[in-house]
Amino acid sequence: xxxxxxxxxxxxxxxGRISIxxxxxTNSMFDYxxxxxKYPAEGxxxxxxxxxxxxxxxxxxxxxxxxxxxxxxxxxxxxxQPGDSAVYFCAATSNxxxxxxxxxxxxxxxxx
Amino acid sequence: NAGVMQNPRHLVRRRGQEAxxxxxxxKGHSHVYWYRQLPEEGLKFMVYLQKENIIDESGMPKExxxxxxxxxxxxxxxxxxxxxxDSAAYFCASSPQVGGQPQHFGDGTRLSIL
Numbered sequence: 307x308x309x310x311x312x313x314x315x316x317x318x319x320x321x322g323r324i325s326i327x328x329x330x331x332t333n334s335m336f337d338y339x340x341x342x343x344k345y346p347a348e349g350x351x352x353x354x355x356x357x358x359x360x361x362x363x364x365x366x367x368x369x370x371x372x373x374x375x376x377x378x379x380x381x382x383x384x385x386x387q388p389g390d391s392a393v394y395f396c397a398a399t400s401n402x403x404x405x406x407x408x409x410x411x412x413x414x415x416x417x418x
Numbered sequence: 419n420a421g422v423m424q425n426p427r428h429l430v431r432r433r434g435q436e437a438x439x440x441x442x443x444x445k446g447h448s449h450v451y452w453y454r455q456l457p458e459e460g461l462k463f464m465v466y467l468q469k470e471n472i473i474d475e476s477g478m479p480k481e482x483x484x485x486x487x488x489x490x491x492x493x494x495x496x497x498x499x500x501x502x503x504d505s506a507a508y509f510c511a512s513s514p515q516v517g518g519q520p521q522h523f524g525d526g527t528r529l530s531i532l
Contacts (some may be wrong), residue, residue: 310460312506349422349523350461358522404474405451405463406521415480 308397309333312409320417324359325383327412329396332377336398340406341370341381344393354381386416421445424510424524431500432532436467439527441497443512450493451511451521452485461509467493497529505531 311330319325327341337358342350356363356370356379363370369382383390396409421444431437443450448468453461453487463477467487482500489521497504507528511521 312460325475342523347525349424349511349525350524352520361467404466406461407463408453408460410458410460 308410309336310396310407310409312396314412315410316413316415318415318417322385322396325342325379325381325386325390325414325416327383327394327396327414329379329381329409330377331379331398331407333398333407334377335400335403336407337401338399339370339372339379340397340399341368342395342397342408343390344395344411350395351409383414386414388416388418390414391416421447422510422522422524424508424527426527427525428528428530430532433501434499437497437500437504437529439497439508439510440492440528441510441512441524442492443497443510444522446521447512447514449513449515450487451513452493452495453509453511454513455507455509455526457506464495471492500529500531502531505529 309332319375320367340355343353344350354365354368354370356372372379393411394414395411397406423442450467452464455461465478465485466474482498484496507526509526511523513519513521
């Protein structure tokens with residue numbers, strides 16, 4: 307039962323361009339969403355989050371957009387840098403929930 | 419990943435042995451979560467603990483797996499009589515409170531079963 311889905315296993319983007327990573331969810335009780343970045347042999351690192359009361363949250367080069375009616379969120383990275391190359395996981399939970407539900411990840415490669 | 423410490427980083431066990439994975443949360447965090455990541459998959463929730471209490475173990479296999487978070491010391495994930503299918507990366511995360519807070523992850527323990 308995959309409640310959070312990342313349908314693109316990989317994405318390649320030229321340095322300086324925009325990277326757009328997508329995530330869909332099925333559970334309407336989710337009200338807090340996060341993006342994590344993961345390098346090989348390391349744990350996930352928290353990147354940015356958004357509450358369901360917002361539709362956009364921005365932090366430097368990273369912006370997360372939330373479309374509740376479509377149960378869809380996306381992470382925009384602009385401009386993309388080679389150091390952004392990593393696996394990006396989308397996660398969701400409810401404000402009273404104990405667990406985070408993770409997608410299967412999207413491997414981003416930024417080409418210099 | 420500053421703060422959450424997991425050890426060992428790599429653990430090799432033979433089938434039938436026991437595996438003990440340890441996790442020390444970030445300072446000031448009293449909520450600990452264990453996740454498992456199988457190859458080519460995302461992280462799957464296993465268990466959520468607070469000091470001396472298991473709050474949610476809905477993701478934990480019913481047999482052979484147990485977890486604790488004692489008053490003193492790290493949280494322990496124990497796997498008894500390991501089988502090949504237990505080979506995975508096990509991640510621990512901590513947070514200062516439940517709900518609406520990002521969880522901070524350790525670098526994981528990679529368990530290999532021979």
